Amino acid sequence: MFEGAIISASWNPSGSEILTSGEDGFLRIWSRAGMLRLILAQHHMAVYTSIWGPDGRCVLYGLDRNLVIRQTTAGSRPVEWKAHDGLILCVAWSPTSNMIISGGEDCRYRVWHPDGRCLYTSANLDIPLTSLGWAPSGLLFAVGGPNMIRLCDRFGWTHSVETPSFGSVYSVEWSADGTQFAGTTSEGHVFVANVILQTFVWKSVEAVLTAQNVVTVNEFTSNTKDRLEFQERVIHVSLRVRRRCSWGGSWSNFKFL
Numbered sequence: 001m002f003e004g005a006i007i008s009a010s011w012n013p014s015g016s017e018i019l020t021s022g023e024d025g026f027l028r029i030w031s032r033a034g035m036l037r038l039i040l041a042q043h044h045m046a047v048y049t050s051i052w053g054p055d056g057r058c059v060l061y062g063l064d065r066n067l068v069i070r071q072t073t074a075g076s077r078p079v080e081w082k083a084h085d086g087l088i089l090c091v092a093w094s095p096t097s098n099m100i101i102s103g104g105e106d107c108r109y110r111v112w113h114p115d116g117r118c119l120y121t122s123a124n125l126d127i128p129l130t131s132l133g134w135a136p137s138g139l140l141f142a143v144g145g146p147n148m149i150r151l152c153d154r155f156g157w158t159h160s161v162e163t164p165s166f167g168s169v170y171s172v173e174w175s176a177d178g179t180q181f182a183g184t185t186s187e188g189h190v191f192v193a194n195v196i197l198q199t200f201v202w203k204s205v206e207a208v209l210t211a212q213n214v215v216t217v218n219e220f221t222s223n224t225k226d227r228l229e230f231q232e233r234v235i236h237v238s239l240r241v242r243r244r245c246s247w248g249g250s251w252s253n254f255k256f257l
Contacts, residue, residue: 005022008048008050021050025044027039027047028040049090066088067091069114083118090129092133099113104128108122109125109143109152120157122158132144133174135178144170144171145169166191179234205239206218207239212234215230
């Protein structure tokens with residue numbers, strides 16, 4: 001039923017259907033048993049990336065330089081806009097923040113609202129971008145390319161960049177708790193990265209996640225420092241206060257296992 005390679009495949013949020021796309025330009029929806037349910041779209045060019053929307057009632061895919069959101073119900077019109085100056089190779093859609101990220105051969109990644117409004121455009125990174133992945137919280141995402149992995153906040157700003165020599169990063173998947181992400185590369189490597197150096201601040205108190213299971217607490221007024229070590233991996237840090245206060249947070253690094 002296919003002519004050419006299948007490049008992209010993904011489960012819908014309920015796990016009941018599979019979306020595929022590839023070199024033949026077709027977007028197909030299958031049952032979990034492998035029965036063809038719907039040919040959603042047919043194009044004269046390859047579709048290199050496609051994913052389900054957060055509600056499972058629409059799909060997002062890259063068509064040359066455009067992004068397309070298409071409903072799975074009959075009679076609905078797709079939403080399409082020009083997103084990049086080169087071929088789009090990767091997309092991701094956060095079910096938490098409802099924000100979209102895209103990247104491709106123009107060496108930039110962009111953050112979008114689902115109505116097509118661009119919220120952030122990166123600088124030219126000098127390499128094509130081959131993978132993207134949102135953290136479950138919707139607060140972070142990872143960007144992959146040839147010998148590059150980048151950690152960004154949801155607004156697009158980069159917090160950390162690593163340049164290991166393992167080829168192009170073709171996929172990025174986050175753990176359910178959002179503390180790690182894994183990826184696969186063109187040279188056959190699998191890597192796991194841990195998000196560290198998360199910083200939480202309230203008034204004169206700063207808590208920093210310095211390792212998977214270690215939190216360092218600094219109190220600047222009294223110039224004291226405490227090191228809290230836990231048996232399990234720390235998923236989140238918060239400071240308990242009795243009064244209403246302002247919070248700040250940042251994520252600045254990650255490390256490879």
